[in-house]
Amino acid sequence: MKFHNSKLLWNGFLRESSSGSGSSNNVDSSRTPSSRQSQLDDVLGNLQADPGLRTRMIDYDANMRDDVRRSYLQKGPCQPRGHNFPITNMSGINRRFIPQWFDEFDWLEYSIFKDAAFCLYCYLFKTNFEQVSSKAFTGDRFKKWKKGRERFKMHVGPVESVHNKAREATTNLMNQNTYIETAVNKHSDQARKAYRTCLNASIKCTKFLLLQGLAFRCHDESVTSSNRENYLELLQFLADNDDKVREVVMENAPGNLKLLASCIKKEIVNSCALETLDAIMDGLKDRFFSILVDEARDVLVKEQMAMVLRYVDNKGHVIERFVGIQHITNTTSSSLNDAIDTFFSRNGLSISKLRGQGYDSASDMRSELNGLKTIILREQLCAYYVHCFVHQLQLALVALSKKNIDIASFFATANSVVNHVGASCKQCDLLRGQLQEELVITFENDCLITG
Ligand SMILES: [Zn+2]
Structure with a gap:
C-alpha cells in the first residue's frame, strides 16, 4: 500500500516536471493542479482503442503526452485476433489482413474501423x-496486404x-517508471534499515539501565537541560561514539519514529522482562522447584506480591530466580493462590513439580499466608512448607530474650552502641581506628608465636 502510494506520488512528480518539455496550444499555465488532474483523468478515460480513431499524439497537451503513452503501453497494441478480417479484391486477387502477423510483430496494430x-x-x-518518412502505419492507413510481411x-x-x-x-x-519504482523501493529499504538501527540502539540503552538498576527518567528532560534523563544521555553517548547510530536517532530520526515516548520505552522494558522470564523458564526446564513468596507495599501503597523460584541445577547448585512482582487487589489466601496459579499457567509451570513453599509470615498477613500454605498443600502434598530461616532466628531470639535478662540486656546494649556510633561519622572513624590497632597487635602476636 505504501509502495503503491509512493508510485502514485512519483507519477505526479513526473507530470509536474515534464511541463514545458514541449509546446501545445492546449496548455493553460494558470490551471490548478487539481483541475489539471481532473482533465488528465478525463483524457485517459476516453482514449480510443482503435488505432484508426485515435487522436494524434501532437494534438494532446504536452504535459499529458507521457501519461497517454503510458496508458497505451499498459494496454498493449490493439490486436483484435478474433475479428473477421474483410476480404478486398486487389488487382483481381482477394486479399485480407492475416492475424498471424501479430505473432511476429509485437508493435503491429489493426484498425477494425479503417481495415488498416x-x-x-x-x-x-x-x-x-519528425523527419521525412512515410506516414504509413501512423496517419495514413496501410492496407497493402500483398507482401504484408515484407x-x-x-x-x-x-x-x-x-x-x-x-x-x-x-x-x-x-x-523510467521502473527506475523510479526501484528508487522508491531502495528508499523504503534504507528507511527500514535506519529504523532497525534506531531500535537496536534503544534496546541497548534499555538493557544497560535495567542491568544496572538505574532510573530511566528524571525531572528535566528538555533539550536545554544540562543533564537529561539517563536514557537520553546514554543514547546521546551511543550516538556520539557511533556514526551509524547518530545518523538515525534523536533529531535525525523521522518525527514519528524517534522511539523516545515513554510508552515505547515501557514496551521495550516489558519485552526485556518477558525475554528474561523465558530464559529463566528455559533454565528451570521440567525440574522440581520451590516458591518463595513475600508481600510488600510500594510507594503508592499498592499491595505487591513478590515471587522467587528456587531449584537445583544439573551441577547441584541451588539457583534462586526472582520472577516478578504481582499487584494484588486483596490479600486473602485465595486471591494470593489465584495470583500464583496465574503465574504458573502463564509460564507453563505445573504444580505437580512443586516441592516447597516458603513465606516469612512476619507481617499482618500471617493468617492469609498460613491459609495459602494449606491451599497449596491440599493440591500438592509434596510442597513442603519451610519457614523463612532469618525470620525463624529472629523469632527464637525474641523468645529467648524474654526468658533471659542477660541476653535481653546484651541486645539492648548492642542496639544502643549501633545507634550511637552509626549516627556520628566521628564515632565511626574512632571505632575503625581502634579496630585497626587491635588487628595490627593480633597480627604481630601471631608472627611472634610462629617465628
Ligand atoms: Zn513503427
Whole structure:
C-alpha cells in the first residue's frame, strides 16, 4: 500500500516536471493542479482503442503526452485476433489482413474501423523524431496486404530508423517508471534499515539501565537541560561514539519514529522482562522447584506480591530466580493462590513439580499466608512448607530474650552502641581506628608465636 502510494506520488512528480518539455496550444499555465488532474483523468478515460480513431499524439497537451503513452503501453497494441478480417479484391486477387502477423510483430496494430494496419511505437513517439518518412502505419492507413510481411519488415528498417528510435523511446519511458519504482523501493529499504538501527540502539540503552538498576527518567528532560534523563544521555553517548547510530536517532530520526515516548520505552522494558522470564523458564526446564513468596507495599501503597523460584541445577547448585512482582487487589489466601496459579499457567509451570513453599509470615498477613500454605498443600502434598530461616532466628531470639535478662540486656546494649556510633561519622572513624590497632597487635602476636 505504501509502495503503491509512493508510485502514485512519483507519477505526479513526473507530470509536474515534464511541463514545458514541449509546446501545445492546449496548455493553460494558470490551471490548478487539481483541475489539471481532473482533465488528465478525463483524457485517459476516453482514449480510443482503435488505432484508426485515435487522436494524434501532437494534438494532446504536452504535459499529458507521457501519461497517454503510458496508458497505451499498459494496454498493449490493439490486436483484435478474433475479428473477421474483410476480404478486398486487389488487382483481381482477394486479399485480407492475416492475424498471424501479430505473432511476429509485437508493435503491429489493426484498425477494425479503417481495415488498416498501424504501428503502436510510431504512433506514440514518431512526433519526437519528425523527419521525412512515410506516414504509413501512423496517419495514413496501410492496407497493402500483398507482401504484408515484407512491408512490415521494411517499416522496422535499420537500427537508426524512426521506428527503432520510437521503440527505444518507449523502452526508456517504461524504464523510467521502473527506475523510479526501484528508487522508491531502495528508499523504503534504507528507511527500514535506519529504523532497525534506531531500535537496536534503544534496546541497548534499555538493557544497560535495567542491568544496572538505574532510573530511566528524571525531572528535566528538555533539550536545554544540562543533564537529561539517563536514557537520553546514554543514547546521546551511543550516538556520539557511533556514526551509524547518530545518523538515525534523536533529531535525525523521522518525527514519528524517534522511539523516545515513554510508552515505547515501557514496551521495550516489558519485552526485556518477558525475554528474561523465558530464559529463566528455559533454565528451570521440567525440574522440581520451590516458591518463595513475600508481600510488600510500594510507594503508592499498592499491595505487591513478590515471587522467587528456587531449584537445583544439573551441577547441584541451588539457583534462586526472582520472577516478578504481582499487584494484588486483596490479600486473602485465595486471591494470593489465584495470583500464583496465574503465574504458573502463564509460564507453563505445573504444580505437580512443586516441592516447597516458603513465606516469612512476619507481617499482618500471617493468617492469609498460613491459609495459602494449606491451599497449596491440599493440591500438592509434596510442597513442603519451610519457614523463612532469618525470620525463624529472629523469632527464637525474641523468645529467648524474654526468658533471659542477660541476653535481653546484651541486645539492648548492642542496639544502643549501633545507634550511637552509626549516627556520628566521628564515632565511626574512632571505632575503625581502634579496630585497626587491635588487628595490627593480633597480627604481630601471631608472627611472634610462629617465628
Ligand atoms: Zn513503427
